[in-house]
Amino acid sequence: MAFMGEHTKARLILDYEDGRAALSEALPEFTSHPENFGSAGDLPIGALATVFRVKEAAQEKLWVKLSTIEVPDRVEVPPIAPDPGYEGPGVALASARISVPAAGRVNETVEIAFEGPSHGNPFTDVELHAYFSLDGVEIRVGGFYDGNGRYLVRFLPERPGQWQFRTESTARSLNGHAGTVRVEPGPARGAVRVAESFHFAYTDGEVYRPVGTTLYAWTHQSPELEKKTLETLATSPFTKVRMCVFPKGYIFNDNDPGLYPFERDDETWDTTHFNPRFFQHLEDRIRDLGALGIEADVILFHPYDRWGFQDLGAAADDRYLRYVVRRLAAIPNVWWSLANEYDFLTAKTSRDWERFAKIVTEEDHANHLLSIHNGTRVYDFSAQWATHCSLQKVDYYKSAELVEDLREKWGKPVIMDEIGYEGDLEYEWGNLSAQEVVRRVWETNLRGGYYTHGETYYHPEDVLWWAKGGELVGQSADRIAFLDKLVAESPTGRLEPLSLAGVPTPAGGVAGEYELHYYGYSQCRYVTVSVPEGRDAVIDIIDTWAMTTDTLPGTYSGRPRVELPARPFMAVRVRVNKAP
Structure with a gap:
């Protein structure tokens, strides 16, 4: 007991x-x-x-x-091993019909399809891998069963060339296939990676800035609402969406989804039989985001669940992870989050999370970004598998103010993925003013971190953006776009925190070249800034709420005094001219 x-x-x-x-x-x-x-x-x-x-x-x-x-003690169901005798010796090796694309392109999904056996339970009986090789480098890619006798292997090539492949499988008809795929250069930027320790870039080297928003259950809504969400995203500043694989059951989330990840046996989920339609739908929505230039931060587990998906047992958890990662890993705009609020998932221990991370990294041949998100207990991001820190505020008031210390502690990019939501609910997590959200965003960015927005305004039909999507009704999104434009105009397209002696308010940019000074709640009548010796600079006064930029006439040197309108949420930009 x-x-x-x-x-x-x-x-x-x-x-x-x-x-x-x-x-x-x-x-x-x-x-x-x-x-x-x-x-x-x-x-x-x-x-x-x-x-x-x-x-x-x-x-x-x-x-x-x-x-x-x-x-009572938990009774664990043992894992199911693939069946080495799934097809008898009478079935010829490599006899399944195979479909190979005439050509693929760099940083785009290459899909090889097989028409194979469907008897028994192919989800558990059949194991399939393909090995892709080019110039002496071989990459192992897991395949999966897509229903109706159809098997798929998806590969995300990062180099052009004539890639060779071969297959191994417990099904004789899928085993021993070999061939080539010509991969040509293309315009796709590829998956996002960590760059310069604290930032991000696409595979091709282009700067990527996470400007996130939260849409936990948007793929579990009606087609009409999903379409409206995509239309809203198309005109938004967001470049990353946090979203769950499993449906969400929580306040304002009482509707049942149209599709579930598993087949149902009476009232029990049959976790040995996946529902390909569910995952095909998920893939389509992720690709829709990709077409908009948006990364899908895919949350693999979460605690807000009335269907039992948070507590399937170790064997089912592992089987699910291998399946979903194999399906999605070749899609360029995917990130992995092991969990939303991992510490609220009572059935899982630290050993489980480390095992899950091992499974994801083993199965993800494309090496997408991987992290985990906390409720009240921050995870130990020194874990080698964690590419970046994904954080919820752990203090009602302070969050952005901690970013510099967290960067120093972990030596990794810091994303405040739950900085607090703009809204009007009774719950402390969902009633920040737009001004406070914008303040936290500026503080986070100038301190060298990134952020994720969320919106939780009451809706009579429970269509809250943070969970279901639809339309944005708040005021912070436009101001986030305004800030991101200012960041994009820096020489590097990023901000580094700038430590200024005796100045408690944050500053960020490229030291001696491009500086943003933010004054938050302070209502200064004037401030003094510094220009590098022997240089001059253009100075802009920025109203972060009104979204205005007023450039002062002429240029300035030394330590000029800058007059401000004595109201909060002001900023000053210093653009240093190149040395003659």
């Missing part, structure tokens, strides 16, 4: 008389409102204690009481 603790789901605690009594004492505002159970019942009680700001002493008392309540 096992015992309850801070990682136990609230719903399970409420099933026990002693647990309900302990919970009622510690969190009466939760247990006295049954409507909370549906939206938050699957969260760990430790997370709810943080959300409801239970005092530390009361938490410790609760943990002691819960530690005396026994619960």
